[in-house]
Amino acid sequence: xxxxxxxxxxxxxxxxxxxxxxxxxxxxxxxxxxxxxxxxxxxxxxxxxxxxxxxxxxxxxxxxxxxxxxxxxxxxxxxxxxxxxxxxxxxxxxxxxxxxxxxxxxxxxxxxxxxxxxxxxxxxxxxxxxxxxxxxxxxxxxxxxxxxxxxxxxxxxxxxxxxxxxxxxxxxxxxxxxxxxxxxxxxxxxxxxxxxxxxxxxxxxxxxxxxxxxxxxxxxxxxxxxxxxxxxxxxxxxxxxxxxxxxxxxxxxxxxxxxxxxxxxxxxxxxxxxxxxxxxxxxxxxxxxxxxxxxxxxxxxxxxxxxxxxxxxxxxxxxxxxxxxxxxxxxxxxxxxxxx
Amino acid sequence: xxxxxxxxxxxxxxxxxxxxxxxxxxxxxxxxxxxxxxxxxxxxxxxxxxxxxxxxxxxxxxxxxxxxxxxxxxxxxxxxxxxxxxxxxxxxxxxxxxxxxxxxxxxxxxxxxxxxxxxxxxxxxxxxxxxxxxxxxxxxxxxxxxxxxxxxxxxxxxxxxxxxxxxxxxxxxxxxxxxxxxxxxxxxxxxxxxxxxxxxxxxxxxxxxxxxxxxxxxxxxxxxxxxxxxxxxxxxxxxxxxxxxxxxxxxxxxxxxxxxxxxxxxxxxxxxxxxxxxxxxxxxxxxxxxxxxxxxxxxxxxxxxxxxxxxxxxxxxxxxxxxxxxxxxxxxxxxxxxxxxxxxxxxxxxx
Numbered sequence: 306x307x308x309x310x311x312x313x314x315x316x317x318x319x320x321x322x323x324x325x326x327x328x329x330x331x332x333x334x335x336x337x338x339x340x341x342x343x344x345x346x347x348x349x350x351x352x353x354x355x356x357x358x359x360x361x362x363x364x365x366x367x368x369x370x371x372x373x374x375x376x377x378x379x380x381x382x383x384x385x386x387x388x389x390x391x392x393x394x395x396x397x398x399x400x401x402x403x404x405x406x407x408x409x410x411x412x413x414x415x416x417x418x419x420x421x422x423x424x425x426x427x428x429x430x431x432x433x434x435x436x437x438x439x440x441x442x443x444x445x446x447x448x449x450x451x452x453x454x455x456x457x458x459x460x461x462x463x464x465x466x467x468x469x470x471x472x473x474x475x476x477x478x479x480x481x482x483x484x485x486x487x488x489x490x491x492x493x494x495x496x497x498x499x500x501x502x503x504x505x506x507x508x509x510x511x512x513x514x515x516x517x518x519x520x521x522x523x524x525x526x527x528x529x530x531x532x533x534x535x536x537x538x539x540x541x542x543x544x545x546x547x548x549x550x551x552x553x554x555x556x557x558x559x560x561x562x563x564x565x566x567x568x569x570x571x572x573x574x575x576x577x578x579x580x581x582x583x584x585x586x587x588x589x590x591x592x593x594x595x596x597x598x599x600x601x602x603x604x605x606x607x608x609x610x611x612x613x614x615x616x617x618x619x620x621x622x623x624x625x626x627x628x629x630x631x632x633x634x635x636x637x638x639x640x641x642x643x644x645x
Numbered sequence: 646x647x648x649x650x651x652x653x654x655x656x657x658x659x660x661x662x663x664x665x666x667x668x669x670x671x672x673x674x675x676x677x678x679x680x681x682x683x684x685x686x687x688x689x690x691x692x693x694x695x696x697x698x699x700x701x702x703x704x705x706x707x708x709x710x711x712x713x714x715x716x717x718x719x720x721x722x723x724x725x726x727x728x729x730x731x732x733x734x735x736x737x738x739x740x741x742x743x744x745x746x747x748x749x750x751x752x753x754x755x756x757x758x759x760x761x762x763x764x765x766x767x768x769x770x771x772x773x774x775x776x777x778x779x780x781x782x783x784x785x786x787x788x789x790x791x792x793x794x795x796x797x798x799x800x801x802x803x804x805x806x807x808x809x810x811x812x813x814x815x816x817x818x819x820x821x822x823x824x825x826x827x828x829x830x831x832x833x834x835x836x837x838x839x840x841x842x843x844x845x846x847x848x849x850x851x852x853x854x855x856x857x858x859x860x861x862x863x864x865x866x867x868x869x870x871x872x873x874x875x876x877x878x879x880x881x882x883x884x885x886x887x888x889x890x891x892x893x894x895x896x897x898x899x900x901x902x903x904x905x906x907x908x909x910x911x912x913x914x915x916x917x918x919x920x921x922x923x924x925x926x927x928x929x930x931x932x933x934x935x936x937x938x939x940x941x942x943x944x945x946x947x948x949x950x951x952x953x954x955x956x957x958x959x960x961x962x963x964x965x966x967x968x969x970x971x972x973x974x975x976x977x978x979x980x981x982x983x984x985x986x987x988x989x990x991x992x993x994x995x996x
Contacts, residue, residue: 341864
């Protein structure tokens, strides 16, 4: 078999295929769906993927070290409930709520990491356990009720606190850019987080070591890397980013909505996996994850504008994921020489 | 002796109706068998769905009415596991309960289990699940009326000619029944144009629906009314309408209500104009009362319908209603449904 290096067309397809597909989709929807083309519409796409995108960047960090974090969805919904609890029931400020959520995310990540490196629990199982634990835990303080101002607590008292304006700002404020009130805060957070994770993974020594752990843990250990510490760090990044997503979700909804977070988990994992295919990376990477999230966002936005029913959207999401995985595993492994 | 007791019951009922404050404990001795000794009566609630505000409130209603009767209540939660729910009915049979309330579930899985309970001499009522058994009364909130009342309000507010957005996910029984109302109203009012249908049940539902609604509003700027017959849908639509800065131009009509919904409806310039709801706690109470009537040898009827109530934004604002408790206090028809209330029936205390 000829190597991919001798087939410029195939090499080009692997490298830029997904970006071209994304561009093609945008052009298609701009023609087919009225109102799709335009700055506001573009911002909608970004906003609809901002939260899952942030979670996906967290998953990416764990994928890089060869792990996986199934608990991100439930960390996000726990942060949603916790922020509501802190503000509405305990009547604390937005600042306290945010700090509490971030600390919770870091703690969950730390526990996940310790379970995996110290207790030797396989990553999927440890984070699966954590997922169930959090789904239950977040409902205990309110006996399964959603949290909102004026709700009646299990002990019969009525809650007095409110979501502070500063907190809601996180989910609802829009910065002016060319047009007034254009860019929502979650999109800005998504872009900043994306940039930070990208810089950390691609440009710092720590990021390189994490990739080294992911590709060959033993080699990395023998080369003197503190594998355990980096693994724990990856899960803490994942936990903190998931809680950031949960905070933004709470700020947008304006109440502590009980939800399992399973869809958040699936959507963000899909984004991270689609990211493997972007630029032919064939490995988890921050840029790819962001593009993967946008890809799904563009599709859903366009389909909704064309009145496509919800089940076709799940179908399309699945189809995109399958195609992306084919890109990654079939085509890219040939690039490495003949496949495995 | 028996005759004498009947007289007492009538007297007690009359006393209750005339509003005399009688505690349920005082009444206990005056209720028909087997409630003359209510501590010995054991009933089971077998639930299919349990997470969410609606089911929490409905459980609270079941508990309140069971406490008012003084009976022993066991709650079985199958957490959306249809097979487990059927097993739980068998567990309740083995436990020797006197009555069972089946709450939601699937006809296919519950039909035989319900029959086994009947065969074991246990009285059964079913809430929002059709077990196709003439011996089992159906407790229902009328989803059709829920949709119908909301749409009638939409027509009263906006006339009979508008472009509508409609939030709907087919295949969910209550939403399908509400959809029937939408189809009927549209057939009667050709001026109502359905320009977009969307909807999803992806968790968190409000967030997912908000993302969709924003795209829909962008693509169809002529929409003035959105019919979102489920409060999670309405919440999502409201987020999108607010984000698009259209809260003055669009009216949202929905179904169901919760404390959070009330505050969303009462926000300044809220687009959420009205909702129609059946109090889930009342539905829970009615389920227990219907079962109690069966146990006492009375017939609640094959179908017990709990009527819904229209709740408008103006009513909430005028009466300064902030949560479900104040809503119940200001709107008596919401706090209590005059359904399945024989004279002897003690009612939960209202505060």
